[in-house]
Amino acid sequence: MTFPLPDELIKPLLLRALEEDLGQGGDLTTLATIGADVTATAQLNARETGVVAGIDVAALAFRLVDPSVSVTLHVKDGDEISAGSALLTAEGSARSLLTAERTALNMLSHLCGIASLTARYVAEVTGTPASIAGTRKTLPGLRVVQKHAIRCGGAMTHRMSLSDAVMIKDNHVAAAGGIAEAIGQARSFAGHTVKVEVEVDTLDQLKVALPAKPDIVLLDNMTTDQLREAVALNQSQAVLEASGGVNLETVRSIAETGVDIISVGALTHSVQALDIGMELNV
Secondary structure (H helix, E strand, C coil): CCCCCCHHHHHHHHHHHHHHHHCCCCCHHHHHHCCCCCEEEEEEEECCCEECCCHHHHHHHHHHHCCCCEEEECCCCCCEECCCCEEEEEEEEHHHHHHHHHHHHHHHHHHHHHHHHHHHHHHHCCCCCCEEEECCCCCCCCHHHHHHHHHHCCCEECCCCCCCCEEECHHHHHHHCCHHHHHHHHHHHHCCCCCEEEEECCHHHHHHHHHHCCCEEEEECCCHHHHHHHHHHHCCCCEEEEECCCCCCCHHHHHCCCCCEEEECHHHHCCCCCCEEEEEEC
16 A cells, blocks of 8 residues: 655655756756746656656656646556556646656656566565565665655565664674674663564574564575575564565565565665656647
């Protein structure tokens, strides 16, 4: 299930993007070539198959440039689309439509790319007990919209921020004096409402971690054989999350080991934008 992001969350992001694009002098090309009284209709169209995310972000980009622009949405976030699908129509000042074009397309293409890639990962693990989750490997300033796009693609999000949960990694373990010590200190500090996750690199570390009763164990860069053994050792004591070495070629075999979650940083840190264009009719 997806939901539109509140304007209050995405407006600051779009204002920064528009400020960056307009610079000190505004859209010189449009101002120099298009009369102030010219009106037009702009349509955003998909040029390839994918999944929609960020349609409300694109709509708000047009309205922020010019509140008088009328925007009609033809799809909603989470919809599957094919090449040629009409996504959004905006009507109003031709100058306003052209000025908003790049910001709207940049955001929509990027977020649809995330949702589309996520949907491919989700499809690969269908029929297994595993779920796909996005990570905190997001671009600075874009986390809220990138995480939303992951949801649009059918996956779960991991932590939104460092304050969401305790996630004990190898450097925390080294500083705390050991895996069990780190888990124990986290339990006493965080309280009963906060989940505690610990990362392990080996099965021996898993054997040390489980008696300390973490809520989640992240199995980092383990082979599929090691993951199967980890599932057998765990006996449903903790949620098991596999991470590292995950791609579209390996994700199915990882899911079939019996792990609960597979986290994929590539959903956000190295995604390819979906090809979307704008056609203007005066």
